[in-house]
Amino acid sequence: MRNPVAKKVTQIEPSGIRKFFDIVSEMQDAISLGVGEPDFDTPWSVREEGIYSLERGRTFYTANAGLKELRIEIGNYISRKYDLHYDAVHEIMVTVGGSEAIDLALRAMVDPGDEVLIPQPSYVSYLPCAVMADAKPVIINLKEENEFKLTRKELEESITDKTKILVLPFPNNPTGGIMTREELEELVPVIIEHDLYVISDEIYAELTYKGKHVSIASLPGMHDRTVTINGFSKAFAMTGWRLGYAIAPKVIMDQMIKLHQFAIMCAPTNSQFAAVEALKNCDDEVAKMVEAYDQRRRFLIDALRGMGLECFEPFGAFYVFPSIKKFGLSSDEFANRLLREEKLAVVPGTAFGDCGEGFLRISYAYSLTDLKKGLERLQRFINKLQAE
Amino acid sequence: MREKILNMLEKNGRIDIKDMATMLGTNETVIANEMADMEKEHIICGYHTLINWDNTSDEKVTALIEIKVTPQRGVGFDSIAERIYNYEEITSLYLMSGGFDFTAIIEGKTMKSVAQFVSSKLAPLESVLSTSTHFILKKYKDYGTVLDVPDKDERMLVTP
Numbered sequence: 001m002r003n004p005v006a007k008k009v010t011q012i013e014p015s016g017i018r019k020f021f022d023i024v025s026e027m028q029d030a031i032s033l034g035v036g037e038p039d040f041d042t043p044w045s046v047r048e049e050g051i052y053s054l055e056r057g058r059t060f061y062t063a064n065a066g067l068k069e070l071r072i073e074i075g076n077y078i079s080r081k082y083d084l085h086y087d088a089v090h091e092i093m094v095t096v097g098g099s100e101a102i103d104l105a106l107r108a109m110v111d112p113g114d115e116v117l118i119p120q121p122s123y124v125s126y127l128p129c130a131v132m133a134d135a136k137p138v139i140i141n142l143k144e145e146n147e148f149k150l151t152r153k154e155l156e157e158s159i160t161d162k163t164k165i166l167v168l169p170f171p172n173n174p175t176g177g178i179m180t181r182e183e184l185e186e187l188v189p190v191i192i193e194h195d196l197y198v199i200s201d202e203i204y205a206e207l208t209y210k211g212k213h214v215s216i217a218s219l220p221g222m223h224d225r226t227v228t229i230n231g232f233s234k235a236f237a238m239t240g241w242r243l244g245y246a247i248a249p250k251v252i253m254d255q256m257i258k259l260h261q262f263a264i265m266c267a268p269t270n271s272q273f274a275a276v277e278a279l280k281n282c283d284d285e286v287a288k289m290v291e292a293y294d295q296r297r298r299f300l301i302d303a304l305r306g307m308g309l310e311c312f313e314p315f316g317a318f319y320v321f322p323s324i325k326k327f328g329l330s331s332d333e334f335a336n337r338l339l340r341e342e343k344l345a346v347v348p349g350t351a352f353g354d355c356g357e358g359f360l361r362i363s364y365a366y367s368l369t370d371l372k373k374g375l376e377r378l379q380r381f382i383n384k385l386q387a388e
Numbered sequence: 389m390r391e392k393i394l395n396m397l398e399k400n401g402r403i404d405i406k407d408m409a410t411m412l413g414t415n416e417t418v419i420a421n422e423m424a425d426m427e428k429e430h431i432i433c434g435y436h437t438l439i440n441w442d443n444t445s446d447e448k449v450t451a452l453i454e455i456k457v458t459p460q461r462g463v464g465f466d467s468i469a470e471r472i473y474n475y476e477e478i479t480s481l482y483l484m485s486g487g488f489d490f491t492a493i494i495e496g497k498t499m500k501s502v503a504q505f506v507s508s509k510l511a512p513l514e515s516v517l518s519t520s521t522h523f524i525l526k527k528y529k530d531y532g533t534v535l536d537v538p539d540k541d542e543r544m545l546v547t548p
């Protein structure tokens with residue numbers, strides 16, 4: 001028999017998180033500080049809209065690009081929040097989570113051999129999506145001393161005459177790092193000089209704790225060279241609804257919609273109706289969640305530093321990325337032993353790229369009580385390591 | 389700062405001052421001083437525990453009573469309220485807009501004892517015109533907390 005599967009696919013490594021998840025799920029009564037999704041429920045008014053849309057029998061397809069009403073609301077929202085101004089009819093598309101938008105953007109924009117710059121540590125899907133699009137992924141290893149931000153120098157050094165795309169994953173999962181307006185402005189001249197396009201994954205845009213999030217597409221010269229990706233999962237605690245969106249100039253969006261049309265058809269209809277409510281009426285609910293995350297963020301950083309773990313102060317998403325280098329264990333070893341010996345799951349930094357070695361991703365999408373329980377176990381484990 | 393402290397305390401009256409200080413990015417003295425001041429100013433009026441008595445073996449009934457009164461010249465509602473709320477059985481008393489004047493909440497051991505209190509103490513008060521007693525059959529949610537439904541984290545343990 002012939003090999004039933006494609007080489008290109010088999011060469012892609014499964015996500016490091018997946019491997020770890022398999023171990024965790026075998027573990028009885030393990031607790032976790034390892035999730036990448038909010039602990040809050042979706043605001044009730046949003047859930048109610050979802051139910052109502054089902055009751056009304058709105059169970060048909062929507063337009064490929066998404067419900068027009070929703071796209072218009074997204075257009076209003078991004079203009080109000082991030083100073084982004086795009087045509088809701090031709091330049092905004094509703095996708096099945098931000099993840100789909102990442103895949104579409106890459107496939108719509110690269111030709112075989114084009115180089116895609118991927119700063120790491122970062123979300124697990126950029127690299128495989130680039131590979132599947134026949135691009136050549138080029139990793140930029142971000143540094144702790146820069147709080148895992150992308151610097152102008154790092155960008156310049158990674159560019160070749162084949163470079164076409166820069167992926168910008170900020171606010172960042174797993175480090176919690178953000179890029180301020182000034183830091184983004186540093187990059188813009190380089191991007192323009194080398195005629196690059198940017199895929200800016202801003203799924204955590206609402207979850208920042210030091211000033212407002214700045215979208216690179218709002219900076220002069222960037223509107224026409226940026227695909228902005230955002231969604232409902234993190235800001236509105238709607239992960240299971242599978243709803244994201246992409247914003248791009250029409251010339252790119254036309255091609256993305258074509259791919260979406262053939263692969264997906266349209267995002268789930270009842271999720272889309274619910275999302276309209278989220279954008280229209282949930283600012284207060286979001287503000288409450290952000291305040292709660294911010295409080296736990298301070299608590300977690302303080303607790304980790306109290307244990308002698310070094311960590312820079314992250315101002316975005318809901319992760320802290322402490323260094324465990326001083327214990328002489330790799331991230332994998334540390335996380336595995338922590339899981340086996342104390343039954344606490346955290347994610348090894350290496351799940352997000354090789355340069356995550358020596359770090360752990362600890363999430364604060366947990367109640368204060370759960371954080372404390374987890375931290376107690378971490379403290380016990382550290383005491384044990386220090387006694388060894 | 390005060391609003392944030394109050395929001396945290398309202399959700400968890402037992403929260404550690406040290407934790408609160410860390411979470412609000414300040415120090416313990418600031419929190420302790422603010423709390424002491426707010427106690428003095430009667431902004432913070434107590435630290436209570438939310439109990440679901442239905443889950444205990446203690447029998448307890450709660451009734452909500454609508455009361456109509458005739459306010460008297462010169463003294464108004466407040467002095468009538470005082471005559472009502474001084475009874476220990478009354479756990480809450482509110483002045484209302486609309487079809488009646490006060491809502492009183494009464495806790496008692498049995499329906500009979502509550503009924504007796506209303507008929508022998510409350511209704512005969514000089515300014516009380518009428519009362520209407522509603523017994524609470526089940527409490528689903530109190531002070532923003534859903535009773536009887538334990539919070540369960542159903543998320544997968546590790547996700548990207």
